[in-house]
Amino acid sequence: LALALxxxxxxxxxxxxxxxxxxxxQIRLWGLDAQKRLRGSRVLLVGLRGLGAEVxxxxxxxxxxxxxxxxxxxxxxxxxxxxxxxxxDADGQxxxxxxxxxxxxxxxxxxxxxxxDAVESKLDDFFFRFDAVCLTRCSKDLMVRVDQLxxxxxxxxxxxxxxxxxxxxxxxxxxxxxxxxEKPKVVKGSNEANDGPEAKKxxxxxxxxxxxxxxxxxxxxxxxxxxxxxxxxxxxSLKRTPADYFLLQVLLKFRTDKGRDPxxxxxxxxxxxxxxxxxxxxxxxxxxxxxxxxxxxxxxxxEMAPVCAVVGGVLGQEIVKALSQRDAPHRNFFFFDGLxxxxxxDYFGSK
Amino acid sequence: TEVPTMAQxxxxxxxxxxxxxxSCRVLVVGAGGIGCELLKNLVLTGFKNIEVIxxxxxxxxxxxxxxxxxxxxxxxxxxxxxxxxxLRFCPSANITAYHDSIMNPDYNVEFFRNFxxxxxxxxxxxxxxxxxxxxxxxxxxxxxxxxxxxxxxVTVIKxxxxxxxxxxxxxxxxxxxxxxxxxxxxxxxxxxxWAKYLFNQLFGEEDADxxxxxxxxxxxxxxxxxxxxxxxxxxxxxxxIKRVSTKEWARSTGxxxxxxxxxxxxxxxxxxxxxxxxxxxxxxxxxxDWTEIQQIExxxxxxxxxxxxxxxxxxxxxxxxxFRRSVETLRSQLIEKGEGAELVxxxxxxxxxxxxxxxANLRMNVFSMNMKSRFDVKSMAGNIIPAIATTNAVIAGLxxxxxxxILNSDFDQCRTVSLRSQxxxxxxxxxxxxxxxxxxxxxxxxxxxxxxxxxxxxxxxFGIRNGSRLQADDFLQDYTLLVNVIHSEELxxxxxxxxxxxAPDKAPxxxxxxxxxxxxxxxxxxxxxSTSSKAAAEDDDVLIIDSDEEPSSSTMxxxxxxxxxxxxxxxxxxxxxxxxxxxxxxxDDDEDIIALD
Numbered sequence: 001l002a003l004a005l006x007x008x009x010x011x012x013x014x015x016x017x018x019x020x021x022x023x024x025x026q027i028r029l030w031g032l033d034a035q036k037r038l039r040g041s042r043v044l045l046v047g048l049r050g051l052g053a054e055v056x057x058x059x060x061x062x063x064x065x066x067x068x069x070x071x072x073x074x075x076x077x078x079x080x081x082x083x084x085x086x087x088x089d090a091d092g093q094x095x096x097x098x099x100x101x102x103x104x105x106x107x108x109x110x111x112x113x114x115x116x117d118a119v120e121s122k123l124d125d126f127f128f129r130f131d132a133v134c135l136t137r138c139s140k141d142l143m144v145r146v147d148q149l150x151x152x153x154x155x156x157x158x159x160x161x162x163x164x165x166x167x168x169x170x171x172x173x174x175x176x177x178x179x180x181x182e183k184p185k186v187v188k189g190s191n192e193a194n195d196g197p198e199a200k201k202x203x204x205x206x207x208x209x210x211x212x213x214x215x216x217x218x219x220x221x222x223x224x225x226x227x228x229x230x231x232x233x234x235x236x237s238l239k240r241t242p243a244d245y246f247l248l249q250v251l252l253k254f255r256t257d258k259g260r261d262p263x264x265x266x267x268x269x270x271x272x273x274x275x276x277x278x279x280x281x282x283x284x285x286x287x288x289x290x291x292x293x294x295x296x297x298x299x300x301x302x303e304m305a306p307v308c309a310v311v312g313g314v315l316g317q318e319i320v321k322a323l324s325q326r327d328a329p330h331r332n333f334f335f336f337d338g339l340x341x342x343x344x345x346d347y348f349g350s351k
Numbered sequence: 352t353e354v355p356t357m358a359q360x361x362x363x364x365x366x367x368x369x370x371x372x373x374s375c376r377v378l379v380v381g382a383g384g385i386g387c388e389l390l391k392n393l394v395l396t397g398f399k400n401i402e403v404i405x406x407x408x409x410x411x412x413x414x415x416x417x418x419x420x421x422x423x424x425x426x427x428x429x430x431x432x433x434x435x436x437x438l439r440f441c442p443s444a445n446i447t448a449y450h451d452s453i454m455n456p457d458y459n460v461e462f463f464r465n466f467x468x469x470x471x472x473x474x475x476x477x478x479x480x481x482x483x484x485x486x487x488x489x490x491x492x493x494x495x496x497x498x499x500x501x502x503x504x505v506t507v508i509k510x511x512x513x514x515x516x517x518x519x520x521x522x523x524x525x526x527x528x529x530x531x532x533x534x535x536x537x538x539x540x541x542x543x544x545w546a547k548y549l550f551n552q553l554f555g556e557e558d559a560d561x562x563x564x565x566x567x568x569x570x571x572x573x574x575x576x577x578x579x580x581x582x583x584x585x586x587x588x589x590x591x592i593k594r595v596s597t598k599e600w601a602r603s604t605g606x607x608x609x610x611x612x613x614x615x616x617x618x619x620x621x622x623x624x625x626x627x628x629x630x631x632x633x634x635x636x637x638x639x640d641w642t643e644i645q646q647i648e649x650x651x652x653x654x655x656x657x658x659x660x661x662x663x664x665x666x667x668x669x670x671x672x673x674f675r676r677s678v679e680t681l682r683s684q685l686i687e688k689g690e691g692a693e694l695v696x697x698x699x700x701x702x703x704x705x706x707x708x709x710x711a712n713l714r715m716n717v718f719s720m721n722m723k724s725r726f727d728v729k730s731m732a733g734n735i736i737p738a739i740a741t742t743n744a745v746i747a748g749l750x751x752x753x754x755x756x757i758l759n760s761d762f763d764q765c766r767t768v769s770l771r772s773q774x775x776x777x778x779x780x781x782x783x784x785x786x787x788x789x790x791x792x793x794x795x796x797x798x799x800x801x802x803x804x805x806x807x808x809x810x811x812x813f814g815i816r817n818g819s820r821l822q823a824d825d826f827l828q829d830y831t832l833l834v835n836v837i838h839s840e841e842l843x844x845x846x847x848x849x850x851x852x853x854a855p856d857k858a859p860x861x862x863x864x865x866x867x868x869x870x871x872x873x874x875x876x877x878x879x880x881s882t883s884s885k886a887a888a889e890d891d892d893v894l895i896i897d898s899d900e901e902p903s904s905s906t907m908x909x910x911x912x913x914x915x916x917x918x919x920x921x922x923x924x925x926x927x928x929x930x931x932x933x934x935x936x937x938x939d940d941d942e943d944i945i946a947l948d
Contacts, residue, residue, distance in 0.1 A: 013657040020659050024412045028730060029500050029737035032659055050395075054744065061415055061740040081362045082395050084440045102440070106418055164363045264360040302363035305395035306755075309388065309748030317501075317741040341752050341768050 015039075019109065023063055031182075034324035035063065041323040042066040042129065046119045047136030048095040050082025050303035051162045054312025055134055055319070056103050057085075059110075062320050066111040068130070069103065071096035072118040078263070082162075082305040124149055132156040132319055137261070140225065140252040147172050147221040156322040159221065160315045163251050163261065164300040165338035166244060167311035171318055171330060172218045179325045180211040218332055219349030225249065227348050230286045238287075242344055244335035246292050249285075250278045251300065262301045271297040299339060307338040314343070364397065371758050372397040376465055379403040380453050380482055381472030382429040384738055385496055387419040388747030389472055390433055394441040396751055402466070404449040404458075405430040410699075416740040454481050463489035468757055470494045470750055474736075476521065483508065483516035492757050494750050498770075499736045503746040507753050507765040533566040535629055539715055539723050543732050546711035547696060549615070550703065552597040553606070554681050554694040563597065563615075565622050572626040606682040608675040612641050616713050636717045644671050661726040667716050674709035677702045698733030707732050745770055810836065 013036065020027070027035050041064045045056055048071040059067055073079065075090045075098050085099035096114045104112045119135070120142055127133055127150055135143050135158065147157045151174045160169035185208040228234060254270075254277055255261055262270040274297045282289050314334050321327050336343040361369035377398060379389055382405035393401055407429050409420045419436035420429070428450035437446060451457075454477070463469065463485045471493065473479050479495065486493040486508065493508040495516055508515050531537070532545050548561035595603075604610040620638040623629065644667060665673070680702035685692050696703050704725065711732070712722045729735065749768050756764045795805065815821070817838040842849060 015659060020661075021411045022414050024415070025735070025738045026415050027659070028726075028735060029739060032662065036657075057418055058741050058744060061418060063415075078362070084391050084395060087440070088442060105421055107414075108422075264362060267360055298365075299363075301360055304363045306392050306748040306751035309392050309744045309751075313741040313744035313748065316744070317739075320741070338752055341749060341766055 019063070022107075022109075026062070030320075030324060030326055034326040037324045037326075038062055038064050038320060040065055041131040042068070043319065043323075044068045044070060044127065044130040044133045045136075046070045046134065046138060048083070048085070048099050049079055049137060049162075050305060050308035051160055051167070051312050051315075052136050053083045053085045053099065054308050055136070055160070055316050056099065057106055058312060058316025059319060060103060060106045060112065062316070063107065064110055064323065066113065067103075068113045068115055069096040069099055070115040070117065070119055072116055078302065082303040082308050119146075127155065128153060130155060132158065132323055134158040134160070134315070134319060136160050139256050141256070144220075144222045144225075151175075151218070151220060156319070157221070158315060158319055158322075160311060161248075161251070162303045162308050162311055163247070164302060165304050165307055166247060166300055167307050167336045167338070168244060168248050169311060169315040169318065169330075169334045170221060170224065171322070171332055172221055173216070173322050173329055175217050177216050177218065177322070177325075177329065178213065179216070179321070179327065179329065180213050181327060182209045183212050184208070185210045214328070216329065216331065224332060224349040225252075238291075242335045242337075242346060243292055243296075244337060245333070245346070245348060246278075246282065246285075246287075247296055247300065248335075249281050250274060250292065250296075253277050253281055262297075264301050267301065270301070274300070304338055307336060310338070310343065311336050361397070368755065368759065369397050373399050375467040375758060376400040376402070377754070378463070378466045378469045379472055380469065380478070381405055381474070382417075382419075382433040382448075383407065383413065383472065383474065384416050384740075384743040385498060385747050385750075386429070386472035387417045387433055388740075388743045389470060389750055390419070390437050390446075392747050392751045393754075394437055394444045396755075398754075399443070400445045402447040402449070403430050403433060404451055404453050405433075406450065406452040416738055416743055418740065453478055458485070460485060460488045463491055466491055468492055468494070468754055470754065471496060472747075473497075479516055486510075487515055494753050494757070496746050496750055498738065498742045498746050500738070501742055501770075503742050503770040504767065505746055505749045505753060505769075506767045507757065507762075509757075509762060509765075512762045513765070529560075529562070530566050530569040530571065533562060533564065534569050534572070534623060534626070535633060536714065536718050536720075537633075539711070539720055539728075540731055542711040542714040542718070542720070543707065543728060545714055546707040546709075547732060549597075549710055550694075550696050550706055553601050553611075554685060555696060556693050557596060557598055565619055565626070567626075569626070569629070572629050606678060606685075608678040609641050611678060612639075612671065612674060612713075615710070616717055617641075620717055634719050637719065639667065639671075639713065639717060641671070644668055659726060661729070662724045664722050664724045665712070667713070670709045670712040670716070670722070673705055674713060677706035677709055681706060698729055698735075704729060704732070742770065 015023075015032065015036065019035075019039075023035055043059055043064050043066070045052060045059070045067060048056070048069055052069075052071070056067060056069060071094065073095050075086055075093050075095050077091065079095060080086050080088070080091075083095075083099070085102040086095065087098065087102075090098040094114075094116045096116060100112060100114050104110075119138060127146060133146060133150055133155060135146060138146075138159070143159050147159075150157045151172045154174055156174070156177075157172040158169060159171075161167065229238070251261070251274075254274060257277070258270075258273070262274060275294060278292050278296075279289050282291060311334075314330075314336070318330055318334075321329050330345045331347055333346050333348060334343060335346065360366065364372075375398070377393065377400065379386055379393070379401060380403075382390070382403050386403065386405065390401065390403060405428070409417070409424045409427055409429055409432060411422065411425055413420060413429075414422065417429070419433045424432045428448070430448040430450050434446045434448040437444060469482065469486050469491055471479060471482055473482070474497075483493065483495070487510050490510050493516075495506045495508055497504055506516075507513055527541055527544060531541055532548070536542050536545065545563055548558075549563045551558060551561055552563055600614075601611060616639040618638075620636050623636060624638075647668060681694065684694060684702070688694075694703070696707070698704055708725045708728045711728055715722050723731075749770075753765055753768075756762070810816075810819075815836055817836065819836045821834040821836060823834065839849070
């Protein structure tokens with residue numbers, strides 16, 4: 001454990017005055033050590049639509065060392081929805097390229113780069129140069145492949161998407177993710193100088209805290225998506241399972257089959273297909289179609305900007321936590337339903 | 352299979368909703384952490400007519416989260432720059448920006464009636480109260496929100512449908528009794544408050560409620576009334592503690608740092624020692640002597656190594672030198688300003704901050720407390736609330752989602768949403784404990800106020816006896832717990848109850864704390880404190896939200912008429928209230944608070 005937390009990845013260990021001033025309010029929250037680890041981290045972000053733009057903003061503001069924006073698609077009117085980094089006159093340009101200027105201006109201290117290749121075309125070692133990888137708008141197969149590739153090398157893997165009013169994020173921080181939590185110090189009570197000269201002993205000293213080291217393990221994306229619902233234990237937990245998990249399965253299948261997400265201008269045919277896929281997917285899992293009522297099709301097209309903000313905020317913070325090795329990470333899904341305004345963290349996969 | 356028919360979509364929205372967004376007018380109060388995120392969300396969602404107001408200017412410490420601002424904008428109006436930045440990615444938006452205070456009487460009820468919706472993105476109680484009242488008067492829905500650290504909350508306020516912002520009493524500012532500040536500090540915050548008072552007494556506006564000298568009228572000090580009288584007389588003769596104001600005295604010495612030091616940290620302390628009753632159960636303070644300190648081998652100030660310079664904790668010699676340097680600098684500032692000049696304390700003014708750091712630490716040392724770094728003192732003295740982009744992003748997203756429900760007139764869908772630790776977004780829905788007697792009598796409810804009347808009753812008042820059964824329902828988890836009540840004569844002394852039996856079956860638990868899944872009904876146990884919640888009132892369930900940060904030099908000037916208020920209690924953030932009040936406020940308004948979990 002001591003080894004895993006020993007050195008921040010930063011090349012130089014000194015925080016400049018400029019950084020101290022700019023990051024003051026967050027250093028006061030997560031501490032200088034966490035900030036240094038962020039400062040030494042390189043992140044790959046795939047997909048620069050609404051959710052991607054939010055994650056990019058959050059990571060750049062947090063002060064990572066470098067962020068690579070990867071996207072092979074071109075800007076369209078639809079893709080500019082919920083995307084505040086792309087200028088209005090950039091239709092036809094590459095999405096990542098068009099986002100670069102504004103992204104860089106968010107924080108000149110971060111190295112923001114662009115890659116216009118399709119992520120499917122990237123070889124394994126491309127991913128190894130990063131400390132964390134965040135995949136949006138990717139096919140299930142690609143996400144499974146990258147997850148398998150990275151998790152074993154202690155590269156943190158994150159996936160996320162926004163479909164209309166719904167969104168999710170997933171994380172795989174590997175078999176052994178080490179982190180610290182700050183807890184109030186339990187003071188035994190002594191006569192030594194402490195934060196108060198009272199004769200009475202105080203159990204918990206409100207002014208002193210201590211760092212507690214912890215370890216947690218994650219399962220792969222493949223395992224998380226291939227839960228066996230036919231056994232009794234899984235069946236009994238169905239009542240408490242968010243419908244969003246099944247919605248995700250449906251949308252990932254749509255993406256695989258059609259090579260794109262549901263589009264507003266093909267609403268009629270896409271919604272038919274979604275219902276069909278819903279039936280197929282749930283049947284394959286041995287589950288009832290009632291788990292995902294028909295109404296879902298009305299609310300999973302395009303990206304809702306506020307939903308991108310919520311999911312992007314949670315996802316961004318999870319990446320910050322994982323890179324800084326501070327505070328308990330979510331394990332392993334976060335689902336957000338923008339219609340209800342409810343968000344839950346839930347676990348799927350092997351124990 | 353039947354497809355639900357829908358009018359055409361405009362992106363993710365039904366066309367009717369998209370159209371109503373196009374025509375409605377909304378007001379955003381505040382263009383800071385929440386405000387920037389909110390403006391972005393509003394225009395991207397399709398709101399066209401937006402007005403934004405903020406009295407503040409941009410500071411470098413804003414740039415880690417207020418993403419509409421860049422370094423080159425420091426010093427400029429937040430509202431103005433926010434508007435310009437938003438227009439760059441949404442040129443068709445119709446935005447009006449006001450660099451002004453919302454409490455300015457120009458923004459009257461008629462002004463508020465122009466809008467279909469008002470959204471607060473504020474950081475102080477006074478403005479929130481004000482907007483709350485204006486919205487009630489104008490009968491306009493208001494979305495209230497706040498963040499601090501990792502936590503946040505969104506609430507909808509609509510006259511006649513929900514309670515208003517002021518309906519629930521809010522925790523008040525933590526205050527300290529005068530004698531604690533002047534005679535018997537026991538925590539660093541007491542010393543810091545003392546140091547801020549000292550600053551005002553020496554360099555700023557003197558306030559009778561901000562005395563720093565020993566308090567001879569301390570009820571704890573008197574062995575008997577005759578003694579107290581004797582003390583009071585003695586003090587008049589002893590060093591003119593009462594007769595001459597601190598400032599006059601300091602002036603008479605030419606603001607000599609050595610004389611100041613010896614009075615504050617030696618003479619006054621020795622005086623306190625004569626009040627021996629105070630020290631019967633407390634560790635007595637240890638006076639410092641300037642000459643002695645100079646003679647101690649001064650340890651080289653260590654290279655700050657890999658830490659922030661400000662996070663170093665110096666020794667007594669270090670803080671003594673800092674005391675001297677800052678007094679000399681402040682003295683020069685006074686001289687420069689001329690006759691009758693007064694300085695205003697500002698956490699971002701280095702000598703002012705140095706002075707408080709030094710004076711507070713010297714006092715901490717006198718009273719045997721561990722000294723604090725400038726970084727930590729600044730947090731406490733300046734009421735700094737740690738803040739990050741992501742929390743604000745989430746909360747601002749939730750605000751817009753509530754806004755859409757309001758525009759759809761779906762008020763019954765509106766929820767108070769809390770962002771708690773582990774990102775569980777808890778919509779407040781009830782948690783009940785009721786007797787399993789089929790009558791539905793609810794004993795304990797998580798809905799505020801619903802079962803207050805039961806708090807002091809006995810179980811037997813409800814007919815509960817040995818063998819009765821209680822049912823606890825958690826609707827969000829769809830989870831029910833049955834509790835059998837069994838009477839026992841054999842509990843340990845002072846133990847009122849004991850829980851026995853097998854742990855109930857839970858949903859598959861992640862190894863992250865299970866508490867994230869509970870409905871956080873204000874249950875203190877379920878929220879992990881943010882790491883900097885050191886100023887929190889201990890029993891506080893209430894979330895966050897008011898910062899009232901001490902002003903930096905970049906904010907607008909406080910209006911002069913706010914400066915003569917007298918108050919009984921010693922509040923940690925006295926000066927900040929002066930900044931925020933740009934018009935007359937009644938003298939007994941509640942102070943803004945920091946309420947953290």
